[in-house]
Amino acid sequence: MIISRRKFLARTAIVTATGTVARLSAAPNPSTEERYKPLVISTWPFGKAANDVAIKVIEEGRSPLDAVEEGISVVEADRSNPSVGLGGRPNSASEVQLDACIMFGPGHKGGSVGALEGIAHPISVARRIMEITPHVMLVGEGAHQFALAQGFGAEAPGKSGSKTPQSKSADSKNHDTIALLALGRDGTIAGGCSTSGLAGKLPGRVGDSALVGCGTYADSTLGGVSCTGDGEAIIRVVLARRALEYLKEADDPDYAAKVAVDLLVEEGRGEGGLIVVDWRGRIGSAHSTALMPVGWMSPTLSEPALSF
């Protein structure tokens, strides 16, 4: 839905009246004016390791798609991470089922996997689906068999550190997806996300991180969005794609992020957040969680930047 500027502003005024914006505006604004191009930006403290790798890929002149895949892979490989990769929290059947999606702005190319077991890098499997099949998404055993046939090794789940207690409900500690966006020097945008999803979820449950348009969306004429948080709430409002519509309308990534996150709040139980980048390298972020650290790096910055 494209909303008019008048309705867009009116909507925000209503949000202010409910107190939502009071929380949002308390968060430092990453920037609506400065432009970072090229750029990588990601969610949560573990995104720092992803950004370090992704920005090198960009500086080598490689594709933002490579930056997204290689950056997210670093986090997936960290078995001490309780919410991404095979070290992630198990479902109610004590299995670790992983979701990921990747999207490349030019051509709206997308790939994703849902409920994938025993493969260390769902983001790479998602990319392979995008690149060599006519499909966008594979799930469960089909995704597993595809990954094996493509040479991805089977690996057992499990942590390198202590066990994480299970929780069946979403809260600010129970859905920390790695979400990453990369903008190339030429303005092409790629985005992706990867997660083990909600702890204690039903076997076969697939969250937003596997769904193009919900967990991630990229359109090089507009920008990219990637999300973290309560997958069910994010799916219900098709958060990533909706945020891009707000970006198109308002031409302000931070404003678009803040209006979009209110969709989660209206949903009533939407703990989550999103990062937004436009094709010019302006960035935005918003969250309904108490905190959502967002880090970004660009050769135009002397050091990595961070907001909460």
Ligand code: GLY
């Ligand atoms: N956003 C991750 C999940 O809900 O699975």
